[in-house]
Amino acid sequence: MNFPVLAINILLAILMAPIFDGLRRKITARLQNRIGPPITQTWYDILKLLRKEIILPENGGFLVLVFPVLTLILSLTMFASISTITVQSPMERGGIIFIELAVLSAFVLAIAGSTSRNPYGMVGGSREVILATLVEPSIIVSLTALILLKGSTTFDDISRSYSAGIPLLIAVVAYLLSLLAESGKIPFDLAEAESELSGGPLIEFSGPPLAFLKLGQSVRNLALYSIPKFFMIAFIPLGLTEQHHSITVVILYFASLFLCTIVISLAESLNARYRLSEASKFYVMVLVLSSIALILSVLTKGTS
């Protein structure tokens, strides 16, 4: 465990996750011909929610308080496991931890929705579960391809490995596509779909628990946004990267965040929401794509 790096990571997560959420809203607004909120808006939202009254649903009890905190802790841990602006990664075998937490936190939110016996919360929760079941395999498979190609589960080593190639490229595309659903925005906001389910799993939450959930979600998203950095590093000319490794890492990290934010806001503003059946078709395709990447990476590693 590298505690200074861990501290930097957690600080970074809490500070920056809402900012990138604000950036996404700003870009979406721009594509809709309007000004949009200030970039710090998500921060204001969270701060306000923290100061609001807590209203407990009649039949949900203390679980309504437990799940949001759990979501936040899981997301922060997930974020803490990767090396972000630092060269060193905070822990060994971060890759494994990251994959496990990504899957776990997706299901926690779904369960959170079902704790309140609100019909919309339950329908939203069940959609969340179905969606997670569809998407998580692609995330796992594409990340496994990455780990295989880089030959290590520690992010430290991954960011020092410069092997590029077709499998990696396919894996990054598959990853970006699964990211669309993971981030829970249009066209894959089926679970929270406001015009269908009035917020779905979030419907019964209010005040600070909602703030934790929102912060948790945005930290989780930021963690997922960070991953393309490890794919991208392979495509930078070797000499450049070797000499200024620490600077390159910072630049790549932010480039990765911006790339994901832009991809997600573009998808958000140019699409209608998918139905569950169409979303599943889409993700079967993504899973096929990421499997191809995995198979190819097994083949390349096997032959070398």
Add this chain to the structure above:
Amino acid sequence: MNDEHRANTSNSLDDIRKIAKSPWVFHVNTGGCNGCDIEIVDTLTPYFDVERFGIKRVSSPKHADILLVTGPVTRQSVGTFLNAYEAAPDPKLVVAIGNCACGGGIWHDSFATMGGVGNVVPTDVYIPGCPPKPEALIHGILLGLGKVEQKIARKTFKEEGL
């Protein structure tokens, strides 16, 4: 910000400051004609874009800071409106939009309405208009949040010798 105007509400200035930067609104139509409701949505769209002020329309009253109430409160909607009101966590602002909500409008004495929001729950801001222009809506909401000044005041005139 003139505090004396806030006499009839339950919210102090401190409360208002808490929500001023990120007011989430929940829209309650208590039997309005749709005119005001559409202007509310219109304020979200490109020409007026209230997301500039962090205003976001939410789908559950549990997430709301401001209840935008339109309509004269028909007898059938009293119950559901009160449910929505109670579900919204404090501090919350109740904004009566359009003259139906402000004073019952043209339905003020109808057997089927309660004659305005003020007769059912304490109201913080009144935005008259039929329907209020989107600008007037923005002005009213910002007034409730203490970001602009009220432009209208009670006027009384008396003939000399009365």
Add this chain to the structure above:
Amino acid sequence: MKNILRLLKIGIARGRVTYRYPKDRTPVPEGLRGRPELNFDVCIGCGACVKACPPNALVMDDHEGTRTIKLFYGQCIMCGTCEEVCPVDAIRVFEEFELASLNREDLEEVLQFALVKCKSCGNYFTTKRVLENTLSAYSELVSGYGEEFIEKIFLCPDCRRKDWSEVLAEVYRGARHE
């Protein structure tokens, strides 16, 4: 895909259209029907607008020698009927629309007028200003009929009906409806 690009193009090419209200003023077209206002200096308190107002935003109350006309913006539908019927152009609809208020009372305009008593029965029946207006507007017309005739203006409708001449009835109706 072609359509996605088209949409993207609209998003980029049409630019930001948002008005920065309240920092900048938005264009207000001429003839916008906004807040109506009673001009106390001109108003004679006849109550024509009160009768015409569809939502009863204008109400009139006579009490002990005072006529109170109350205009409540919270009920006004900005139709402008009052402006059309006012005999002396005292009520006007302005292009003002920022009427939000934190207080119900601030949405009211209250005008109080002195009432006059009927010379015959002694009941209050109309405002001093309505009488003055009738007298000044029709002084020429009435002057030919002599003092006795003008006296009858100071009678309440009930007493007038008792000994009223046709001609004066015409004059009064003219004043009410002009």
Add this chain to the structure above:
Amino acid sequence: MDIITKIRSKFPDNIIKVTELREKTQLMEIKKADFPQILDYAHNSLGGHFMTMTGTDYIESLDHFIIDYILGWYEEGVLVVFRARIRKGDENFPSATPYVPCADWYEREVKESLGLSPIGHPNPRKLLLSDEWPEDIYPLRKNYKHDARPPYKAEARYPFEAPENGKMFNIIPFGPYHFAIHEPIYFRFLTNGERIVNTDLRAGFNYRGLEKIAETRLTYETIPFMAERVCGICGSVHAEAYTQALEKAANFEAPERAKWIRTVMLEIERIHSHLLWLGVASHMVGFDSGLMQFWRVRDKDMFLAELLTGNRKLYGMIVPGGVRRDIRDDKKEKALKLVSEIHEEYEELLKATLNLGTLKKRLKDVGCLRKEDAKKYSVMGPVARASGISIDSRRDYPYEAYPHLDFESPVESEGDVLARTIVRAHDVLQSIKIIEQALESLPDGPVHTPLDYIPPGVTSVGLVEGPRGTDVHYIITGKEDTVYRWRVRAPTYANLQATPLMLEGYTLADASIIIGSIDPCISCAERVLVVDANSGKERILSSKDLLKR
């Protein structure tokens, strides 16, 4: 053979009297016991469109009630009013609902507001009055005062349909304050997983008692201001329909210029309403940019309305006798420029959105309404036109300047949500064309001449093609400068009754867009509906849950 002759030859002994109210409008007096069979024949065999139905209280003056069913034949441009008297003390009539399903709501409304019970009605629940409204108070009877409010009782509950015993289903409440629908209406879906098996609904949240106020407090001159406020989207349509009915009753023709200006107003309203719908529909399927873009174009239309009338909703323009504001030449120029801007921006947007893959997938083959069902339920406007029924009262019952203008009424045959979208989208282009024509060839002359005499006791019907379909206003003129009976039948009232048919079998994800696809204007319809029950047992969540969506 015309309609009347056909009915006469089928029922030679049952018709008391036929009088011509005015050209192409007949009043057929029959006995109340004959309603079901005659309506069955006229609606199902002769293809009459169900327009409206009313009851009127004549107890104080004539000791009876009258009940009117109004059917229309669009192709012939004919209206027939079927009238029967109901004697005091015998306050019931045989229900026509078993034969003519679209009479359902109307008869329930007559029951609760006038106390005339439809015998044999399959579902005589409350429709528009609140749950707690006392059973024995009938607000539309003449002896009831418009401002009498019975004390409010909080504990009343609506008797929702409980499905029969069977499998376990979930109950999903939808509304009354649902994010996608901007007006309060409360649907209750019975679902199996996400699939909807049954729908029940309770409206009446918007019932404001406007007909009563009009019959008591208001005058002929001020009713248009209330008519406009029936609905904030199609306000002018209601004002126009009322004005049309009144002018027909008085045998009055508005000045030419006023007619053309009215036409412009109605078309501006159609554009704004359809753009609004396109935006909201996009939002319902999660295409938020669609909402933003269509409303961006729509705002231009609102600027146009504001420029011409001084109000963003065109309120206070159409009154009996003409219009209240003239269109000056300088304003006409500005208006034409705005219209061409709307045209350009709209076409550009339509090209990009209408074929957008993800959007099209959500709209296609959803909420289908077959032509037979559309006929059976007498649906109106774009909903009917999307199911292949070409009806448009602008063309079939011409009024104002429409006979002089060149336009088409788009028709699609698929009957799904996409078809409704296309019909509306193309309607906008036609409206733009109409406005351009009307503004360019505006005739000279006055815009208002007062109606001086309105004969009492005249029955008259105004038909206007609103954005949602034919708006029917029925009036009986009265003595003291106000109407004796005024009945508003907005198109949504007819269309909403058919939504359960569209919803059945689709999933919860499509519920918003299906309900949305009829462009519901609840404040227009302001009442409730009911549905065929399916088997299934409800699993009751708490009643609190149901209320709190």
